[in-house]
Amino acid sequence: MVKKVRSSGNKVKQNKSLLKPINVEMPGQGKQTLPVQDVMIQAQRWLKTGQPGASINLLRQVTQQVPGFADAWMMLFTALHRVSDNEGLLQDTQRCLKAKPRFVPALTALATLKRDNQKHSEALQLIDKAIKLEPSLDELHNHRGVILKEMGRTTLALESFKRCLALNPANSNAIWNRSDMIGALSDEEYQRCLKLASDTRIDSNQRAKMYYALARSDEAASNYSVQFEHIQAGEDLKRAASSYQHSAEVSQIQKTISAFPASTAPLAQEEAASANNDSSTPIFICGLPRSGTTLTEQILSSHPDVVAGDELNDLPLACAKWLARKGIKKSYPDWVAELPTEVWSSIGDAYLESTLALQNKRFFTDKNLQNYKAIGLIRKALPQARIIVCRRNPMDNLWGCYRQYFADGMLFTYNQEELADIWNASDKLIQHWQATGKDIFVMDYETLISNPSATIESLLEFVGLSWNEACLNFHENTRSVSTLSATQVRKPLSSNRIEQWKRYEAQLQPMLKRLAVNP
Numbered sequence: 001m002v003k004k005v006r007s008s009g010n011k012v013k014q015n016k017s018l019l020k021p022i023n024v025e026m027p028g029q030g031k032q033t034l035p036v037q038d039v040m041i042q043a044q045r046w047l048k049t050g051q052p053g054a055s056i057n058l059l060r061q062v063t064q065q066v067p068g069f070a071d072a073w074m075m076l077f078t079a080l081h082r083v084s085d086n087e088g089l090l091q092d093t094q095r096c097l098k099a100k101p102r103f104v105p106a107l108t109a110l111a112t113l114k115r116d117n118q119k120h121s122e123a124l125q126l127i128d129k130a131i132k133l134e135p136s137l138d139e140l141h142n143h144r145g146v147i148l149k150e151m152g153r154t155t156l157a158l159e160s161f162k163r164c165l166a167l168n169p170a171n172s173n174a175i176w177n178r179s180d181m182i183g184a185l186s187d188e189e190y191q192r193c194l195k196l197a198s199d200t201r202i203d204s205n206q207r208a209k210m211y212y213a214l215a216r217s218d219e220a221a222s223n224y225s226v227q228f229e230h231i232q233a234g235e236d237l238k239r240a241a242s243s244y245q246h247s248a249e250v251s252q253i254q255k256t257i258s259a260f261p262a263s264t265a266p267l268a269q270e271e272a273a274s275a276n277n278d279s280s281t282p283i284f285i286c287g288l289p290r291s292g293t294t295l296t297e298q299i300l301s302s303h304p305d306v307v308a309g310d311e312l313n314d315l316p317l318a319c320a321k322w323l324a325r326k327g328i329k330k331s332y333p334d335w336v337a338e339l340p341t342e343v344w345s346s347i348g349d350a351y352l353e354s355t356l357a358l359q360n361k362r363f364f365t366d367k368n369l370q371n372y373k374a375i376g377l378i379r380k381a382l383p384q385a386r387i388i389v390c391r392r393n394p395m396d397n398l399w400g401c402y403r404q405y406f407a408d409g410m411l412f413t414y415n416q417e418e419l420a421d422i423w424n425a426s427d428k429l430i431q432h433w434q435a436t437g438k439d440i441f442v443m444d445y446e447t448l449i450s451n452p453s454a455t456i457e458s459l460l461e462f463v464g465l466s467w468n469e470a471c472l473n474f475h476e477n478t479r480s481v482s483t484l485s486a487t488q489v490r491k492p493l494s495s496n497r498i499e500q501w502k503r504y505e506a507q508l509q510p511m512l513k514r515l516a517v518n519p
Contacts, residue, residue, distance in 0.1 A: 017069040024061045027054055036066055043075060052079045060092070067099035077109040084313045089113050104130045108143060117357070118310060120151045120480040138168035145177060150480045152490055154181065170196055172206040176405060179213035183220035190217055197233070208237040212405040228507045231403055235414040244411035246418050252332070253373060253425040257432045259333035260376030279352040280307075280359035282382060283463060286372035287390030288426060289410055290400030292445045293367045294481065295474075296390055298489040299456055300365055300463070302470040302477045307364040309355065310481075315366070315374065315381075318350040336377070348381035363463065369410075372426060375433045375440070386463050389430055392445040394423050395519040398511055399501035420514035427517070449495050 018037040026032050026042075039062055046055040059076040062069060073096050080089040090113060096106040111126035127144045134140060145160030158181065164174040175193060179185060185193060196202060197210035211234030218227035283300060287293045301308035319332075322343055328335045358364040363386070371378070378385055392400075398420065401413040412422045434440055441462040448455045456471050470477070475492050501508060501519075512519070 017066050020066060022062065022065045024058060027057075036062060036069065036072070040072065040075070043072075043079075047075065047079055047082075052083045055079045056083070056085075056088070063092070063096070067096075070100075070103065070105070073100075073103065074105045077105065081109070081112070084317060086113060086116070102133055104134050104137070104140070107133075108140065111143065111147070115147055115150070118308070118480055120147055123147050124151075136167060138164045138171050139173065141167065142171060142174040142177065145174065149177065149181065152478060152480070157181070170202075172196070172202075172209040175213050176209040179216040180405075183216050185213065185217040190214065193217075197230075204237045204241040208234040208241075209405060210234075211237065215403065224503050225507075228504055234405065235402070238405075239411070239414040242411045242414075244414075246412065246415075246421070249412055250421055250425050253422070253429050256333045256373055256376065256429055259336040260379075260432075260436070262436045280361060281363050281384055281386065281464075282309075282351075282355070283363050283365045283386040283388065284371050284375075284378055285365055285367040285388050285390065286375060286430075287443075288372070288397060288401070288423065289369055289406070289413070290404065291390040291392045291397050292443060292448070293369075293390050294489055295445075295448075296388060296443050296459075297365045297367050298477055298479075298481070299459070299471050299474045300363075301479055302474045303460065303465055303468045304470070305362040305465055306463075307358045307361045308479055309358050309364045309366045311368050312355065312366045313368065314354045315347075315351050315368065315378070316370070318347050318354065318381075319377070321350065322347055332373075333376075344380040348383075351382065363465070372430060376436075379437065379439070386441070387433075387439055388441045388443055388459070388462075389433070390443045390445070391430075393499070393501075393519055394427075394515055394517060395501040395508070395512065396445075396498065398423055398515075399504065399508065400497070402508075402511070416508065416511035417514045420511045420516075424514075424516040446498060449493055449498060452493055 018035065018040070020036050021033050022036055022039065023031055023033050024039055039058055043055045043058040043062070046052070046058070056076065056079045059072055059079065062072040063076060066072065073092075076092055077089065080092060089109065093106045093110040093113070096103060097110070100106065107126050107130040111123040111130070114120070114123035114126065124144070124147050127140060127147060131137075131140050131144065141160045141164035145157045145164065148154075148157035148160060158178065161174045161178040161181075164171050165178070168174075169192060175189075175196075193210050193214050197207050197214060199207070211230045215227045215230040215234065218224070218230060283306070285293045285296050285300075297308050297310070300306045322339070323329070323335060326339070326343070328338055330338070352359075355364065355366075368374075372389065375387055375389075378387060401410070401419060402416065404413065406413060412418050434442075441459060443455075443459060453472060457467055460467060460471065475490050477489075481489055505512070
């Protein structure tokens with residue numbers, strides 16, 4: 001998340017900081033006096049071995065005693081972002097800026113946090129301040145372009161990406177972000193991208209972005225066979241650099257069915273109506289990536305009574321806090337049976353408390369990509385919530401995943417058979433949710449395209465909203481959109497993505513054969 005940048009601090013001063021002895025509290029070892037260098041090595045080791053909490057504890061001690069040491073701050077920001085500790089990140093970036101008001105990594109970390117919290121105007125101000133301090137730092141201009149893209153300010157976003165690439169033609173982030181918006185590359189850009197993609201000295205993830213950028217340009221030129229080859233090359237690089245455990249992913253989905261049997265159906269309507277009744281009502285939008293979740297949120301948030309929450313982490317964080325209190329260390333859904341019944345409402349209350357900033361209207365949306373696995377959990381913790389499941393032709397859905405570069409997670413999307421396995425397992429899970437309760441609205445993408453007015457009217461009626469024409473004209477919504485579909489949802493509905501997978505039917509045979517249904 002936090003990219004290492006040139007610091008205005010003196011390198012000699014940084015080296016002296018490494019040798020400075022400080023007093024630190026080491027877990028299980030008590031207080032010790034150690035040079036900063038040794039503390040940093042231990043903090044980095046814990047961060048790499050999946051112990052970010054211990055790393056954060058050490059790094060805070062370093063920054064409190066050596067506030068001018070830039071590397072400690074940057075590692076602290078990275079660790080906090082990794083555990084989604086937004087409150088801690090806000091406090092620590094502000095603490096850093098008091099000690100180092102011109103410290104660009106703190107400004108960019110705070111800008112990222114503001115962007116994640118849908119405060120794009122504030123994020124833009126912070127990035128502009130950072131650019132004034134470091135105008136030749138290419139990645140800052142890319143960051144600015146992303147913020148502007150999500151705000152719907154396309155022309156300015158492209159100008160920022162162009163400025164980034166003028167400073168560094170090999171910046172893979174800007175190359176991908178720009179190509180994702182415009183598709184076609186110039187001949188010169190295409191050849192440069194091809195050269196960078198094949199350079200084995202470059203990081204695999206950066207090379208993968210180049211291949212995806214090439215694929216976007218190939219698609220714009222209708223060179224579909226070459227497009228698929230470049231997607232495949234990017235997929236292979238992403239998969240080789242990951243430690244994805246496919247069987248564990250499928251098993252988690254399958255075990256979720258057993259964890260929430262029919263007996264855990266939602267509360268009766270009158271009980272649900274009285275639950276957490278002092279708060280806004282959450283609308284959980286569920287579905288696989290590229291199934292229409294962002295589009296559904298855009299439609300709903302066009303209504304004057306709905307706030308868009310985007311991909312919130314508040315529910316898993318609320319669960320994690322209660323599990324820590326109870327000393328439960330199992331993974332989801334294994335811990336479900338061990339959680340006392342009375343805790344569920346407390347989890348719901350914690351979720352609503354953490355989302356207070358979104359509760360200035362009757363409803364707010366939550367489209368975390370793991371929501372489809374958590375419908376049973378949502379029913380227990382937030383029985384008053386509305387639940388919407390987005391569905392789409394499976395091959396179109398899976399092709400949409402396969403052709404897409406994902407910055408983080410979604411590792412199952414880089415293999416055709418594994419993608420089909422996930423769809424098969426998730427389809428069974430969604431059928432289970434439908435069989436155990438009538439509180440789900442299915443948003444069918446193809447039906448929406450063919451009959452938008454009736455579909456949107458049914459959606460609004462399910463939620464409990466009156467008809468509003470703005471929902472039909474969702475593409476005119478000026479809200480910031482932080483997901484991969486930021487550009488698409490600013491356009492009217494179109495059927496050009498329906499059955500698009502058939503262009504690639506010959507290459508997609510492994511996926512098609514593995515799929516449990518006939519598309």
